Amino acid sequence: MALYESNFVRLGWLAGDPGKLRDSAASDIVGDCQLRLTVCERARYTTTIELTYAPLAMPDLHIRVYHDARLAEAQCDGGIHERWSRNMLLNKWLEYCVDRGHRLDR
Secondary structure, X not given: OHHHHHHHHHHHHHHOOHHHOOOEEEEOOOOOOEEEEEEEEEOOOEEEEEEEEEOOOOXXXXXXXXXXXXXXXXXXXXXXXXXXXXXXXXXXXXXXXXXXXXXXXX
């Protein structure tokens, strides 16, 4: 759960309050790809988003944000090892995007 908590915090650094995300947002930084966030689904306690680099469409992660638990989990159809790897990727990618200067809450 610590990894999912860290993902939630880092997503907040990048996009602000995950419960108040716009339907779509983009961040352009000189020397980097455009970062795009799209809300796929909103529910009472969760929001599912897609986060990707354009025009690469890689990585292309679907993230479920659990507002009440303050967790963010990269969605995965694979087993526990693949889920862990995908969430580690998300964690490091969120930090990288923030370090590069991307912001999706402007």
